[in-house]
Amino acid sequence: xxxxxxxxxxxxxxxxxxxxxxxxxxxxxxxxxxxxxxxxxxxxxxxxxxxxxxxxxxxxxxxxxxxxxxxxxxxxxxxxxxxxxxxxxxxxxxxxxxxxxxxxxxxxx
Amino acid sequence: xxxxxxxxxxxxxxxxxxxxxxxxxxxxxxxxxxxxxxxxxxxxxxxxxxxxxxxxxxxxxxxxxxxxxxxxxxxxxxxxxxxxxxxxxxxxxxxxxxxxxxxxxxxxxxxxxxxxxxxxxx
Numbered sequence: 001x002x003x004x005x006x007x008x009x010x011x012x013x014x015x016x017x018x019x020x021x022x023x024x025x026x027x028x029x030x031x032x033x034x035x036x037x038x039x040x041x042x043x044x045x046x047x048x049x050x051x052x053x054x055x056x057x058x059x060x061x062x063x064x065x066x067x068x069x070x071x072x073x074x075x076x077x078x079x080x081x082x083x084x085x086x087x088x089x090x091x092x093x094x095x096x097x098x099x100x101x102x103x104x105x106x107x108x109x
Numbered sequence: 110x111x112x113x114x115x116x117x118x119x120x121x122x123x124x125x126x127x128x129x130x131x132x133x134x135x136x137x138x139x140x141x142x143x144x145x146x147x148x149x150x151x152x153x154x155x156x157x158x159x160x161x162x163x164x165x166x167x168x169x170x171x172x173x174x175x176x177x178x179x180x181x182x183x184x185x186x187x188x189x190x191x192x193x194x195x196x197x198x199x200x201x202x203x204x205x206x207x208x209x210x211x212x213x214x215x216x217x218x219x220x221x222x223x224x225x226x227x228x229x230x231x
Contacts, residue, residue, distance in 0.1 A: 001171060036217035045204060046146075046154060047220040052215040066206070089154050093216045098144070098156040102200060 003027050004092050006101040011109050012080045020104045021072040021092030028071035033094040037072035040087045040103075049088075050075060064094055082108050111135035111220045113205050118225030126197050127227055131188040131205030136220075138186040139163070142208040144218060145179060145190050147201035157203070158190065162211040173199075195229045202226050 001024040011019040022035060029035060048057055053073065054094035057101040063079045073090055085108040090101040122186040133143070145157040158169045158179040167179050178191040188205050202224040209216050 033182075036216055036218060038218070040154075045223050046218075048217065048219045051217045051219070057219055087153075091154075091156070091216065091218065097168065098159065098216055100146075100154040100156055103153040 001096065002092070002096070002099045004090060004099045004101040006088075006090060006104045009105045009107065011107045012077070012083055014108055015101065016080050016081060017078045018080060018106065019069070019104070020022065020075045020077075020088055020090075021069065022074070022092065022101050023072045023081065024092055026094065029073045029092060031096075032092065033073070033092040035068075036091040036093075037064075037073075037092065038089045039074045039084075040089065041085075046089065049093070049108060076108075080108055084108055111207065113207065113220060113222035114173075115203065115205050115222045115225040118203065118227045120230065121195055122231050123196060123229055125229070126191070126193045129190040129192065129205075129225055129227075131190075131222060133186045133188060133205075133207070138181075139183040140211050141194055142211065142213075143181060143188045144206050145188075146204045146206055146218070146221075147199075148204070148224075149198070149201040152201075154231040155201070159208055160188070161224045173181070183191065192227065195227070197229050199227060200229045 005023045038046040040046040054066040160179045161225040176194045180189045204224045206218045207220040
């Protein structure tokens with residue numbers, strides 16, 4: 001069973017830039033894993049941000065971007081806003097099951 | 110407007126069963142695979158199961174394989190999850206989500222419902 005690993009927590013200052021990563025226990029994450037990213041705030045359902053590595057949904061703010069970085073999937077937030085404080089989850093679909101990462105709690109401080 | 114509304118959750122004893130439903134609207138239901146995703150209290154997201162647009166293909170997480178069954182009724186735009194032999198560790202909010210277009214290679218999970226809570230306890 002694939003294990004997907006994310007940073008448990010990160011802190012960023014308002015207006016700053018932060019990169020969250022998503023690693024697979026089976027090896028390098030490639031575009032063939034079609035990485036997805038989701039944002040979840042307390043008491044709310046998850047909201048999709050990025051699909052297929054770097055594609056944004058129509059509602060995804062421009063400051064969010066997805067990429068591959070050093071064998072991992074990455075989500076970069078540029079010009080962080082206070083409302084970006086949330087839990088972020090990646091999902092990998094590397095030809096088998098869909099597997100979520102454990103989530104990254106992003107604090108904006 | 111795309112919308113998913115789950116129902117059917119509740120309190121059930123270990124070993125019991127529940128059938129979850131998800132009413133979808135705002136898109137051509139039969140053209141999309143649909144997934145169930147769950148979240149235990151205070152924990153992360155766990156993908157549970159997916160069904161193809163036609164209903165002909167289904168896949169399950171190892172943790173629920175043999176106990177849960179996903180199905181759909183395209184004539185009613187309804188998604189279901191039959192959960193049997195429930196365990197305490199199945200306690201979670203269960204979300205249905207629009208997964209990917211038929212024939213698509215990638216997962217989108219672009220629209221989610223608000224979830225329904227299953228609590229497994231004696």
